[in-house]
Amino acid sequence: SAVISQKPSRDICQRGTSLTIQCQVDSQVTMMFWYRQQPGQSLTLIATANQGSEATYESGFVIDKFPISRPNLTFSTLTVSNMSPEDSSIYLCSVEDQSGELFFGEGSRLTVL
Amino acid sequence: AQSVSQHNHHVILSEAASLELGCNYSYGGTVNLFWYVQYPGQHLQLLLKYFSGDPLVKGIKGFEAEFIKSKFSFNLRKPSVQWSDTAEYFCAVIPMNSGGYQKVTFGTGTKLQVIP
Numbered sequence: 001s002a003v004i005s006q007k008p009s010r011d012i013c014q015r016g017t018s019l020t021i022q023c024q025v026d027s028q029v030t031m032m033f034w035y036r037q038q039p040g041q042s043l044t045l046i047a048t049a050n051q052g053s054e055a056t057y058e059s060g061f062v063i064d065k066f067p068i069s070r071p072n073l074t075f076s077t078l079t080v081s082n083m084s085p086e087d088s089s090i091y092l093c094s095v096e097d098q099s100g101e102l103f104f105g106e107g108s109r110l111t112v113l
Numbered sequence: 114a115q116s117v118s119q120h121n122h123h124v125i126l127s128e129a130a131s132l133e134l135g136c137n138y139s140y141g142g143t144v145n146l147f148w149y150v151q152y153p154g155q156h157l158q159l160l161l162k163y164f165s166g167d168p169l170v171k172g173i174k175g176f177e178a179e180f181i182k183s184k185f186s187f188n189l190r191k192p193s194v195q196w197s198d199t200a201e202y203f204c205a206v207i208p209m210n211s212g213g214y215q216k217v218t219f220g221t222g223t224k225l226q227v228i229p
Contacts, residue, residue, distance in 0.1 A: 042117075042203070042219045043157075043203065045216060092156075092157070096217070099145060099164060100207035100215075100217060101162060102147075102157075102159075104156050104157040104158070105156060106155070107156060
């Protein structure tokens with residue numbers, strides 16, 4: 001198992017600003033992901049954070065809007081850029097073991113006014 | 114593309130009632146199956162998982178799930194729910210192909226409310 005720490009746990013932001021969410025894992029992991037959990041919807045994969053290379057984005061998500069860093073095997077950041085109220089959501093960091101089991105951080109609840 | 118369907122979006126039960134939450138998936142090959150739970154104010158955590166073997170798997174807190182391959186289903190059950198089971202439950206599926214990384218697909222979740 002893995003213990004994942006995310007910060008901030010919540011924030012209220014103004015439209016047009018950007019926020020960076022940090023994710024720290026207590027062990028080295030290969031697969032690290034960023035999900036979005038919007039009210040009433042399923043978890044949606046934003047991207048896979050690749051160590052040492054550009055993140056792999058899912059359909060509907062682009063690097064300019066959601067830049068991701070992964071400087072090492074225990075840390076990643078997700079930035080939500082030029083925010084609008086539609087970006088209000090919970091953003092989750094996750095890591096995966098070889099069986100496909102996912103371990104999640106507590107999430108970062110973002111409210112954009 | 115594969116999909117995961119959870120038919121019940123919101124379930125309200127009285128304590129001691131039996132629970133069954135439906136989960137169906139669309140992928141035809143070998144899969145690993147999971148149920149995750151998110152208690153109010155807490156992070157998502159694994160409830161139980163199925164990889165192979167006995168299709169009836171038991172998880173934490175008295176939950177179990179049965180994999181029925183012919184029905185592409187992995188329904189979650191508990192004989193007698195407690196108020197503390199109030200949470201949101203997510204079914205998740207990952208194909209186990211040999212060809213590289215496959216991503217996890219989640220269902221839309223079922224909110225369970227247990228009334229004391």
